[in-house]
Amino acid sequence: MISSNRWAQWLATNDTNRFVLSRKQGWHEFVHSARRDPLERLSRDELDELGEEEREDYDEARRVWNANLPTVKTQQLTDAYDVIDQVMASGRRDGDRLRGSVVIDAAPGLGKTTIATRYGRDLHRREVRRHGPRTRVGHQRLPVAFIPLSSEITLKGLNVKLLEFFGHAAAERATSPRLASMAVDCVVSCETRLIIIDELHFVDFRHRRGIEVSNHLKSLANEMPATFVYVGVGLQERRFFDEGLIGDGAALAQTARRATRCPVTPYTNDSPAAARAWTDLLAALEQHVVLADAGPGMLTDLASELFRRTQGHIGSLTTLIERACDQAIRTGAETITDTLVASVSIDNAATARANAK
Ligand SMILES: Nc1ncnc2c1ncn2[C@@H]1O[C@H](COP(=O)(O)OP(=O)(O)OP(=O)(O)O)[C@@H](O)[C@H]1O
Ligand SMILES: [Mg+2]
Incomplete structure (x- = not known):
């Protein structure tokens, strides 16, 4: 039987890999698609009330959402x-x-x-x-x-x-x-x-x-x-x-x-203005993360550690956030902390450079 709770329905219409851009049909869909439907952030209490299958579908929906945060106007x-x-x-x-x-x-x-x-x-x-x-x-x-x-x-x-x-x-x-x-x-x-x-x-x-x-x-x-x-x-x-x-x-x-x-340059931290641009990016991203205890400061407070780990590369950063969210869901941490960030591995290049510092 196909599950019909609203998270399963969200997944059905907001699936990953929605578009094949190299064909006109796929490009057309990408151009005319609406944004992903916003995904509700449930509190810990609301999470506890979900049935087993609902929780499974909600967590999967969150993973899809957190892996595809909206594009920031950097x-x-x-x-x-x-x-x-x-x-x-x-x-x-x-x-x-x-x-x-x-x-x-x-x-x-x-x-x-x-x-x-x-x-x-x-x-x-x-x-x-x-x-x-x-x-x-x-x-x-x-x-x-x-x-x-x-x-x-x-x-x-x-x-x-x-x-x-x-x-x-x-x-x-x-x-x-x-x-x-x-x-x-x-x-x-x-x-x-x-x-x-x-x-x-x-x-x-x-x-x-x-x-x-x-x-x-x-x-x-x-x-x-x-x-x-x-x-x-x-x-x-x-x-x-x-x-x-x-x-x-x-x-x-x-x-x-x-x-x-x-x-296209990576972010730097060599001036107050550059550091502010990095924090602004983190602030823009953190407001979209769907975890029960996510809130302002979750990522911006970790600005220098996140910079060290990613060297200001936005692609490495979104991967790090995606994996940290996944850990936060799996472990029940429901927020991103420095210990959680430390436990996540990301791409080889970023890791090699972070360790060299
Ligand atoms: N403006 C942005 N806002 C939010 N996330 C972004 C933005 N730009 C890039 N990203 C994130 O960084 C990832 C890498 O971006 P993208 O694929 O555009 O980089 P690229 O330079 O084309 O990489 P490659 O060299 O591997 O082709 C994206 O999947 C996305 O998660
Ligand atoms: Mg590319």
């Missing part, structure tokens, strides 16, 4: 929006004039994908509100395409991924040049204005294959009347911006000329 996010806005402004140039591109380049787990997808979502909603869900000739309007790359991506693979986003049936069969022209057709007919290429670090720009992909990105950017946002880890070190150092580097040089780099 300074990093606002700064990146500014850069993309500026570059998008030249996206108003007519189709036959070249647009710039944005490169969101930073270490892992700093919120690059979050920035790009949230920006894409806002733009998508605005365009559809302004111009309607259909283009002038009646195609579905898809203002934004989201293309995450995979390891060892080839030129053909890139085209296939583009077509798969648009749901083009012939994606697997055609030859590369044909695929590219089909992808251009999709972008033109769906009036796509922004194309986000995520995980660009999977392209090795020092090798032939990578240079091919880079050349191809350049020619797509020439042919498609859209602004490109490239997202990846250590792109500068990977020579994404190099100016003709190896072989026929002209294509890379051209990419570099047109690209505006948008770094």
Whole structure:
């Protein structure tokens, strides 16, 4: 029998992994989805009154909730929006004039994908509100395409991924040049204005294959009347911006000329203002945590320890909070304390650096 208490119902409509962003259907759902329904915070007494199954479902619902705290409008996010806005402004140039591109380049787990997808979502909603869900000739309007790359991506693979986003049936069969022209057709007919290429670090720009992909990105950017946002880890070190150092580097040089780099920085604690930004982030996150004894100060009081553990990396921080919440539920602590934080392990990089201090 399917359980029907309200927590089970919450779980049914607020499940994890709700969206596959690399397909237009999934992207569309992500863009138009409401936020997760708020999850009620029960007191200890109310927890004690729950039946066994209800408690099990409520705890599971809390785990899903605490693992997906709402996006905070951080300074990093606002700064990146500014850069993309500026570059998008030249996206108003007519189709036959070249647009710039944005490169969101930073270490892992700093919120690059979050920035790009949230920006894409806002733009998508605005365009559809302004111009309607259909283009002038009646195609579905898809203002934004989201293309995450995979390891060892080839030129053909890139085209296939583009077509798969648009749901083009012939994606697997055609030859590369044909695929590219089909992808251009999709972008033109769906009036796509922004194309986000995520995980660009999977392209090795020092090798032939990578240079091919880079050349191809350049020619797509020439042919498609859209602004490109490239997202990846250590792109500068990977020579994404190099100016003709190896072989026929002209294509890379051209990419570099047109690209505006948008770094995303970790939090620091080297000034009172920086420390305040960190505390503000913790304050924003702690008010969403659903634990019976959660309250103001729960995370902000632990600001320096949380900083030491995560080195100000937002991705490590949300993982730490998620795991600490899980422990708090399992042990009945129902709040996050320094002992609890000490008992939680997080990613290797953060742990290694925290121990080195
Ligand atoms: N503005 C934000 N508000 C709240 N949480 C955030 C925010 N930005 C990032 N996060 C958290 O950090 C995690 C990592 O973010 P994201 O995946 O965007 O980083 P990334 O830089 O793309 O990482 P990777 O290099 O692994 O691709 C997210 O799952 C989310 O939990
Ligand atoms: Mg990412």
